[in-house]
Amino acid sequence: MGEMDTGFRRYDGDGVPGVAWILRPLSSGRSACVHDGNVISMVATPLIAQSTPSPLGKAGSISPSLLVPAAQLLPSLSFLAVFFALPAVTLISYSLLTQSPQGTVRLPITSEHYRHFFGTPLYAHVLFTTLRISLVTTVIAAVLAYPVALVMVRGGAVATRAITMIVIAPLIVSVVVRTYGWQVILGSGPNGVLNWILLSTGLTRTPSRLLYTEAAVVIGSLHVFFPMMVLPLASALGKIDPSLEDAAKTLGATAWRSIRRITLPLSLPGLAVGCTLVFSLTAGSFVTPAILGGSTAQMLGMLVDQQILVVYDWPFGATVATVLVAIVLTINIVSMRALDRGNRAVAA
Numbered sequence: 001m002g003e004m005d006t007g008f009r010r011y012d013g014d015g016v017p018g019v020a021w022i023l024r025p026l027s028s029g030r031s032a033c034v035h036d037g038n039v040i041s042m043v044a045t046p047l048i049a050q051s052t053p054s055p056l057g058k059a060g061s062i063s064p065s066l067l068v069p070a071a072q073l074l075p076s077l078s079f080l081a082v083f084f085a086l087p088a089v090t091l092i093s094y095s096l097l098t099q100s101p102q103g104t105v106r107l108p109i110t111s112e113h114y115r116h117f118f119g120t121p122l123y124a125h126v127l128f129t130t131l132r133i134s135l136v137t138t139v140i141a142a143v144l145a146y147p148v149a150l151v152m153v154r155g156g157a158v159a160t161r162a163i164t165m166i167v168i169a170p171l172i173v174s175v176v177v178r179t180y181g182w183q184v185i186l187g188s189g190p191n192g193v194l195n196w197i198l199l200s201t202g203l204t205r206t207p208s209r210l211l212y213t214e215a216a217v218v219i220g221s222l223h224v225f226f227p228m229m230v231l232p233l234a235s236a237l238g239k240i241d242p243s244l245e246d247a248a249k250t251l252g253a254t255a256w257r258s259i260r261r262i263t264l265p266l267s268l269p270g271l272a273v274g275c276t277l278v279f280s281l282t283a284g285s286f287v288t289p290a291i292l293g294g295s296t297a298q299m300l301g302m303l304v305d306q307q308i309l310v311v312y313d314w315p316f317g318a319t320v321a322t323v324l325v326a327i328v329l330t331i332n333i334v335s336m337r338a339l340d341r342g343n344r345a346v347a348a
Contacts, residue, residue, distance in 0.1 A: 088325070091318050091321055091322055091325070092318075092322055094314055094315055094318035095113055095114070095315060095316075095318040095319040095321075095322045096109045096110065096111065096113075096315075097109065097110075097315055098110055098315065099313065099314060099315050103312065105314055105315060113315050113316050113318075113319040114319055114323075116316070116319075117316070117319055117320065117323065123303070123320075126298050126299065126300060126303050127300065127323070129214070129297060129298065129299060130283055130299040130300045130324075130327075131283070131327070132214070133214055133217050133218055133221065133282065133289075133297070133299065134278075134279045134282040134283040135279070136218050137218050137221045137222050137225070137278060137279075137282045138229075138275050138278045138279045138282070140218070140222055141222055141225065141226055141229040141274070141278050142229060142271060142274065142275060142278075144222075144226070145226065145229040145230045145233050145274065146233065148163060148167065148230050149230050149233035149234040149237050149270075150237060151163050152164055152167070152230070152234045153234055153237045153238045154237075154242070167226070167227050167230050167231070168227060170223065170224075170226075170227065171227055175224055175287050175288070176287055176291075178220075178223060178224060179220050179224070179287055179288050179291045179292060180291065182216070182219060182220045182223065182291075182292060183211065183291055183292060186210040186211045186216050186219070186292070187211055188207060188208075188209045188210065188211045188212070189207055190207050192207070192210075192211070194208070194210065195207040195208055195210075211292065211294075212292070212293060212294035212295075212296050212297065213293070213296060213297060214293065214296075214297045216292040216293065216297070217288060217289045217292050217293040217297045217299075219292075220288040220291075220292045221282045221285060221288050221289075224281075224285075224288060225277070225278045225281050225282060226278075228274060228277040228278050228281065229274035229275070229277070229278050230274075231274075232269075232270040232271075232273040232274040232277070233267060233270040233271060233274055234270070235270055236266070236267040236268075236269050236270025236271070237263070237267050237270065239266075240262075240263065240266045240267065244262050244266075245258050245262055245263065248261070248262055268339065269339055272335045272336075272338060272339040273335075275335065276331060276332055276335040279331055280328045280331060280332065283299070283300065283324065283327060283328060283331075284300075284301055284324060284328060285299070285301055286299075286301035286302060286304075286305060289301065289302055290302055290305075300320055300321075300323070300324045301324070303320050304317050304320050304321050304324070307320060
């Protein structure tokens with residue numbers, strides 16, 4: 001046997017398949033390896049695979065492939081840091097500081113403002129009013145949004161365009177203008193549009209008092225934030241395969257059972273997003289409760305405005321705002337966890 005050509009060979013016998021081996025001649029010039037009964041002179045040595053190079057260089061320098069995403073995220077992160085993180089930290093810090101008789105906010109740190117807020121019946125009443133109005137608005141919006149979203153997704157072309165325009169068109173008009181429009185409609189006297197219709201048709205003999213009540217705030221908030229419930233629901237319903245409901249009806253399921261067992265579970269992501277948006281926006285609104293609720297349906301947004309711009313009590317106003325932010329964040333976290341559990345239940 002002449003000179004052996006050393007190099008890489010692939011051994012697929014009793015060893016690991018696909019492992020590269022390098023052939024080396026023995027010191028005696030001969031080698032021993034049995035293959036198909038023939039003696040061949042060679043020694044097989046495994047070749048260790050090289051690892052993937054690290055993004056960091058030899059001296060710990062960052063790879064250019066990481067610099068590009070970092071540069072792309074820098075503007076958005078800077079914006080969030082300046083216009084979200086910094087105001088939030090300032091807000092929380094103001095709620096823990098003390099205001100001097102001269103009006104300056106400074107040390108020492110105190111939690112008296114939070115004790116005063118939760119220990120005063122008036123402020124506790126405002127807190128529960130805010131939660132009640134937000135919850136009622138969210139529930140009514142969810143009930144009314146389902147049929148509207150179904151028509152948008154599964155209706156004809158003309159109906160879909162008409163409903164979409166009706167839902168989106170109010171967003172073009174300012175919230176202040178729409179709220180003043182509801183003030184004219186819900187006017188308590190005989191000059192209110194709704195009372196005028198009721199008195200003219202003989203349905204009532206005395207004007208109804210709707211303005212400056214919680215019901216007026218719910219109606220105005222529902223009109224302002226209703227698109228925030230319809231659009232996420234329509235997006236979720238549009239992803240449901242209609243053949244699933246057809247199969248359920250073929251198997252004998254009623255329309256209500258088909259909605260309860262198929263449509264509702266599969267549309268939970270859109271419902272969770274819509275409820276979170278409507279609740280958060282209603283709880284933090286100021287214009288609608290100020291115009292339609294007055295002093296009888298005061299909410300936390302109005303209380304913040306009064307404490308900062310009327311009373312000039314910045315620490316207590318920051319305390320009320322911090323409580324409002326904490327409520328909104330809690331609702332978002334609970335909604336996200338419920339959505340994750342619902343997705344896991346549907347997948348199971």
